[in-house]
Amino acid sequence: MTQSEAIWALGAMSGTSLDGVDAALVETDGETIFAFGNTDYRPYGEDEREVIRAALGRWPGEDGVQEAAEVVETAHAELLSRYEFELAELVGFHGQTLAHDPQGRGTHQAGDGAVMAEVLGLPVVWDFRSSDVQLGGQGAPLAPFFHFACARYIGAEGPIAFLNLGGVGNLTWVDPTKAKPEAEGALLAFDTGPANAPVNDLMRARRGACHDENGALAAEGEIDERVLSKFLDHPYFYRMPPKSLDRDAFAGLSAAVAELSDEDAAATLTAAAAAAVAAGVEHFPAPPAFLLVTGGGRHNATLMDLLAGQLPFPVRPVEAVGLDGDMLEAQAFAHLAVRVLRGLPTSCPATTGVAAAAGGGRISRPEA
Numbered sequence: 001m002t003q004s005e006a007i008w009a010l011g012a013m014s015g016t017s018l019d020g021v022d023a024a025l026v027e028t029d030g031e032t033i034f035a036f037g038n039t040d041y042r043p044y045g046e047d048e049r050e051v052i053r054a055a056l057g058r059w060p061g062e063d064g065v066q067e068a069a070e071v072v073e074t075a076h077a078e079l080l081s082r083y084e085f086e087l088a089e090l091v092g093f094h095g096q097t098l099a100h101d102p103q104g105r106g107t108h109q110a111g112d113g114a115v116m117a118e119v120l121g122l123p124v125v126w127d128f129r130s131s132d133v134q135l136g137g138q139g140a141p142l143a144p145f146f147h148f149a150c151a152r153y154i155g156a157e158g159p160i161a162f163l164n165l166g167g168v169g170n171l172t173w174v175d176p177t178k179a180k181p182e183a184e185g186a187l188l189a190f191d192t193g194p195a196n197a198p199v200n201d202l203m204r205a206r207r208g209a210c211h212d213e214n215g216a217l218a219a220e221g222e223i224d225e226r227v228l229s230k231f232l233d234h235p236y237f238y239r240m241p242p243k244s245l246d247r248d249a250f251a252g253l254s255a256a257v258a259e260l261s262d263e264d265a266a267a268t269l270t271a272a273a274a275a276a277v278a279a280g281v282e283h284f285p286a287p288p289a290f291l292l293v294t295g296g297g298r299h300n301a302t303l304m305d306l307l308a309g310q311l312p313f314p315v316r317p318v319e320a321v322g323l324d325g326d327m328l329e330a331q332a333f334a335h336l337a338v339r340v341l342r343g344l345p346t347s348c349p350a351t352t353g354v355a356a357a358a359g360g361g362r363i364s365r366p367e368a
């Protein structure tokens, strides 16, 4: 594949922390990243966030879901039609995960790609996760196939790792010397556990804030070791990867800090996020040269310090290698959209647990 066969794809991600929509342009052929382009962000207003929050855990057709989908579509339409994205030839639209139960009811991302295709006048790739789940996979994480391309883009010569600290955390171990992402031994990826979501929920309930800015509140508290060790007894940590989580899978953790002071609760939830990552890296097939941290949690100094203290290899924000940690997931869905368009796989046994490398996603085109 040569650069002339690459296109500018626009990816959009509305993540589990419900803060807003990220969008980013990537020039890619779905295998090689040639360039990163413009990025932008559109936060949800408090009213919009409440509509989405009210629909969390719900499935298509249930109360509040259509309203949430409309909020998601409106926010995306506003963001993706901005002038700075005029280069876009294809859109990768993740939507907003409302519910994720791969072993049960499936996975549900709100937002209709066919509507987006009409509004934007561009082909839209969407519903990235369902077919993987139907094939027996976890439907997540999907960013690893993009991480493989990123590892090559930054010139990594051996195994490295990515950690996304969003609402939920997820780890990707990647060996970019393998021929392709679905090759044996190229990837291992899985969700680590709760990352920012429990801290955000605590801050909202107790302080009326959306997050613990820079981890300042957590830094003032004492970690409750009893709560932490009970958290680490959760069977999720003993399961072999691949494995994925629903945002609220660890609801008991928030209940366990209910009696603690604000400071101690924040410290304990932040320590839980770090401990989940430390438990996760035990599954790596070999030590990575370094771990690159992406997602909003890398702005939390308390969390980053805990990670640096607990992990046996260097921990750096992805900016250390010239990537944009606020936009990596949006960029991932741009890259994955091109893979879907070209019929390339987006998941494999080592990323979602699907039986064999699989493609996913639906393609909707504007009618005329």
Ligand SMILES: Nc1ncnc2c1ncn2[C@@H]1O[C@H](COP(=O)(O)OP(=O)(O)OP(=O)(O)O)[C@@H](O)[C@H]1O
Residues within 6 Å of the ligand: 014, 015, 016, 017, 018, 019, 164, 165, 166, 167, 168, 169, 196, 197, 200, 210, 211, 212, 213, 214, 215, 294, 295, 296, 297, 299, 300, 329
């Ligand atoms: N300055 C900061 N200090 C502390 N935490 C921060 C800061 N900035 C962002 N965060 C945390 O990062 C979160 C947003 O992260 P991000 O945008 O990566 O999540 P997401 O994409 O919604 O989630 P996911 O990756 O799980 O889908 C915020 O909700 C907050 O908890």
Ligand SMILES: CC(=O)N[C@H]1[C@@H]2OC[C@@H](O2)[C@@H](O)[C@@H]1O[C@H](C)C(=O)O
Residues within 6 Å of the ligand: 015, 016, 097, 100, 107, 139, 140, 141, 142, 143, 144, 164, 166, 167, 168, 169, 170, 191, 244, 245, 329
């Ligand atoms: C079901 C779902 O939306 N999962 C998200 C969520 O947010 C982080 C983590 O949990 C990851 O599994 C996934 O997103 C990223 C982008 C992924 O698929 O790689």
